[in-house]
Amino acid sequence: MAFLEINNLHKSFGRHEVLKGISFSLEKGEVLSIIGSSGGGKTTLLRCLNFLEIPSQGTISVNGNTIFDAQNPLSENEIRKNRLHFGLVFQQFNLFPQYTVEGNISLAPKLLKKYSEEELKRKTDSLITRVGLTDKRDFYPHQLSGGQQQRVAIARTLAMEPDILCFDEPTSALDPELTGEVLSVIKSLKSKDNTMVIVTHEMDFAREVSDKIIFIDDGLIAEEGTPEEVFYNPKNERTKRFLSLSNL
Amino acid sequence: MIQDVLLELSTGFLKTIEIFFFTLLGALPLGLLISFGSMSKIKPIKAVVSCFVWIIRGTPLMLQLIVIYFGPGLLFGNNIWGNKMEGRFLAVLVAFIINYSCYFSEIYRGGIESIPIGQYEAGEVLGLSKSQIFFKIVLLQVVKRIVPPMGNEIITLIKDTSLARVIAVVEIIYAGERFIKSSGIIWPLFLTGVFYLVFCGIVTILLKRFEKRLSYFR
Ligand SMILES: Nc1ncnc2c1ncn2[C@@H]1O[C@H](COP(=O)(O)OP(=O)(O)O)[C@@H](O)[C@H]1O
Ligand SMILES: [Mg+2]
Numbered sequence: 001m002a003f004l005e006i007n008n009l010h011k012s013f014g015r016h017e018v019l020k021g022i023s024f025s026l027e028k029g030e031v032l033s034i035i036g037s038s039g040g041g042k043t044t045l046l047r048c049l050n051f052l053e054i055p056s057q058g059t060i061s062v063n064g065n066t067i068f069d070a071q072n073p074l075s076e077n078e079i080r081k082n083r084l085h086f087g088l089v090f091q092q093f094n095l096f097p098q099y100t101v102e103g104n105i106s107l108a109p110k111l112l113k114k115y116s117e118e119e120l121k122r123k124t125d126s127l128i129t130r131v132g133l134t135d136k137r138d139f140y141p142h143q144l145s146g147g148q149q150q151r152v153a154i155a156r157t158l159a160m161e162p163d164i165l166c167f168d169e170p171t172s173a174l175d176p177e178l179t180g181e182v183l184s185v186i187k188s189l190k191s192k193d194n195t196m197v198i199v200t201h202e203m204d205f206a207r208e209v210s211d212k213i214i215f216i217d218d219g220l221i222a223e224e225g226t227p228e229e230v231f232y233n234p235k236n237e238r239t240k241r242f243l244s245l246s247n248l
Numbered sequence: 249m250i251q252d253v254l255l256e257l258s259t260g261f262l263k264t265i266e267i268f269f270f271t272l273l274g275a276l277p278l279g280l281l282i283s284f285g286s287m288s289k290i291k292p293i294k295a296v297v298s299c300f301v302w303i304i305r306g307t308p309l310m311l312q313l314i315v316i317y318f319g320p321g322l323l324f325g326n327n328i329w330g331n332k333m334e335g336r337f338l339a340v341l342v343a344f345i346i347n348y349s350c351y352f353s354e355i356y357r358g359g360i361e362s363i364p365i366g367q368y369e370a371g372e373v374l375g376l377s378k379s380q381i382f383f384k385i386v387l388l389q390v391v392k393r394i395v396p397p398m399g400n401e402i403i404t405l406i407k408d409t410s411l412a413r414v415i416a417v418v419e420i421i422y423a424g425e426r427f428i429k430s431s432g433i434i435w436p437l438f439l440t441g442v443f444y445l446v447f448c449g450i451v452t453i454l455l456k457r458f459e460k461r462l463s464y465f466r
Contacts, residue, residue, distance in 0.1 A: 050373045080375055088373045094366035098388050098465040108374035111384060141466040144461055 001066050003195060004164055009058035011044055018044045019055070020219035026164075029192040032198045033227075036216035037242055042199040043091075043206065045216070046166045049197070051083045056208040057176075062163055087162030091169045093153045095141040101128065102137050105155045112162045114160065115213035127155040131185050146179035151185055158189075165189070203246050209233055215239045253427060253436045260423030261443060267340060267419065272402070274345035275383040286357055304350040310411055313343045317415040333417070336349025340412045346404075351401050359394040360386070390464045399455040406448055 003136035004180055011019040018041045026032050034042050047053045049060065049069075058067040060137040067082040068074065074082065087116065095104050106124045109115055113125055128137055131151040150170055157165060183205050189196065190209060197217035202204050206213060206227065213230040215223040215238075223230055234240050285297035304312065321327035329335035340444040363386050371381035413422040424440040427433050 027289070033370060052372065080377065083373060084375045090366060090370065092366055094364075094370035096367065096370070096385050098392075106369075107384065111380050112375055120260070142463050150340055 001061070001062055002026060002244070003030075005059075005061045006049075007059045007061075009045070009048060010056050011048055011053055011066045012056050015225070018219050019048065022058075022219075023217075024221065024222060025161050025214075026195060026197070026213060028195055030211040031196045031198065031209050032189055032212045032214060033210040033212060034197065034214050034216055035201070035206060035242070036222075040216045041219045042216055043168055045198065046088060046168050046199060049135075049164070049166055050086045050193065050207070051079045054079075057130075069152070082125075084160060087157035087165050089150070089157050089165070089167045089170050091172050093141075093146070093149045093173070095149055097141050097153055099138055100138050101133055101152050101155075104152055105159050109132075109155070109159050110158075115208075126156055130158075130188075131155045133182075145178060147181045148175045150174065150182045154185055154189075160195070163195060164195060165200045167196070169199055169201060171202060172214045189238060196215070199248065202245075215242065217242075236244070249431075254424050255438070256426065257420060257439060257443075258438060260420035260440075263337070263412070263417060264409045264443075264447075266337075267344060267412055267417075270408060271348055271405060271409075273345040274341070275348035275352050280356050282349055282353035282365045283356035283360065285358065286353060289422050294431050301350045301353060304347055309343065309347045309408060312347055312415055312433055313340065313411060313414055316343045318345075330402070336417050337412075339415060340417050342407070348405060352398070355394050355401065356390070356398045357360035358397070359390040362393055363389055377403070387425060388462075392465070394460050395455065397461065399401060399452070399459075402449055402455070406451065407444065 004026040007023050009019055009022040010017065011132045020047060022041075024138075025031070034194070036042055036044070044053060047244075051074075054073075055068070055070055057070045058068075059070070060065055062085045067085060068202070096105075096107065099107060102124055105127055106120055109120055114120070128134055131154055133148060133151060133155075136144060136148060141152070144152065152174075155168075155196060170186065171182050174182065177246050179202065181215045183202060186212050187209050188200070198206070198209070208227075213227050215230060215234075215236070216240050217236075223234055230239065231243065234243060282297060282301065285293055286301060288294045288297070315371045317329060317336065320329070329339045367385055367389070369383055371385050376384070409419055410421045418442045420443055421437070424436040427436045
């Protein structure tokens with residue numbers, strides 16, 4: 001069984017079915033990029049993995065454990081516990097404005113008593129270094145550029161040590177000259193321990209960093225494969241059209 | 249003469265301060281409770297609370313004071329306030345607290361609803377509980393946003409305390425006005441004006457300081 005298994009995931013809002021049966025699996029340390037035109041359900045999929053939306057059908061399992069099955073609804077506490085398998089970096093950063101860089105990163109582990117005080121300090125320090133913000137430790141979000149803010153958001157997510165890191169168009173809200181610094185931080189996270197799911201419109205980046213690409217169209221996986229297969233030899237007509245429009 | 253005036257005014261002054269202070273003490277927490285009611289997901293609660301707030305904000309405080317003081321006696325033949333000064337003062341506090349908590353509740357509601365949903369979601373995906381999110385993430389942002397409108401209401405409250413006189417609670421203006429009839433002098437009344445200016449001035453400075461202390465974030 002793969003590290004992450006998504007099976008037949010559906011999500012409806014009222015009568016509008018947004019996800020129409022998504023299944024895929026991912027091994028530990030693999031990077032999956034999800035591409036597709038807007039409105040296809042990419043954000044909804046990530047929100048389902050993080051339980052910001054509750055899927056209407058399907059199962060999610062991590063490391064062999066089924067952490068979600070639509071047939072057995074979870075209690076609020078179970079959701080809180082199980083969502084810790086996933087972390088989510090938002091398009092709009094959503095940093096906490098009244099906390100410094102350090103405060104943003106350490107808030108959740110501190111409140112949830114994840115580490116001892118010294119461990120937390122060390123962990124926070126190393127994360128700040130890792131995203132290249134050692135000189136910004138005591139800055140507040142409004143004193144940072146968009147790229148720096150997104151790097152703090154990444155560090156904040158890493159602080160909870162999720163099994164799977166999700167990114168929802170992490171550079172879409174940034175000026176073009178700032179996307180590079182964020183993408184290179186994400187690239188640097190690729191390792192045997194970090195399993196990542198990245199929704200992105202940065203095709204060059206996706207091709208470079210991913211082990212696997214999924215093209216989502218209208219709530220379904222229209223194409224799936226390695227970057228070579230999907231980018232250079234797409235089988236589906238809609239994938240072809242989408243890729244030609246994103247001028248690869 | 250001056251001594252008489254000062255003595256008289258200082259009793260009125262004390263009443264004014266008391267009304268102001270106790271109203272804030274009651275209305276600040278009660279207002280938060282009412283704002284939760286007006287945002288409730290349970291429709292009947294939301295409807296009843298919103299309607300109540302609408303009535304209180306849509307009618308004059310003067311009218312509410314009179315109804316609360318005379319209403320029980322005239323409607324149910326039961327004057328719960330008694331005829332003494334203490335009873336009338338209590339009626340004033342009840343009317344003021346109800347009135348101001350409704351105004352405050354709208355300010356709280358505006359503040360809470362203005363916090364972007366992303367703040368809650370960021371807290372949720374990090375595994376925080378609803379109360380951790382409210383107290384550790386949302387609350388301070390709400391406080392920062394409501395200080396200016398809250399300040400305006402508080403300044404209005406200072407001046408509204410003078411309405412207590414309609415049920416014969418002797419606040420400072422009432423105390424000053426008595427000298428017109430008894431001694432034919434108007435300067436005690438001017439003195440009460442100075443009192444309001446100083447009081448409002450001090451409160452404004454305190455509010456500005458508080459606002460400034462919260463200016464380290466946006
Ligand atoms: N909370 C919601 N309520 C109703 N419809 C929603 C909601 N969230 C998303 N949708 C709808 O789901 C569809 C897919 O949205 P989304 O997942 O954001 O797509 P993408 O991220 O691929 O652009 C859109 O048609 C959107 O309007
Ligand atoms: Mg999206």
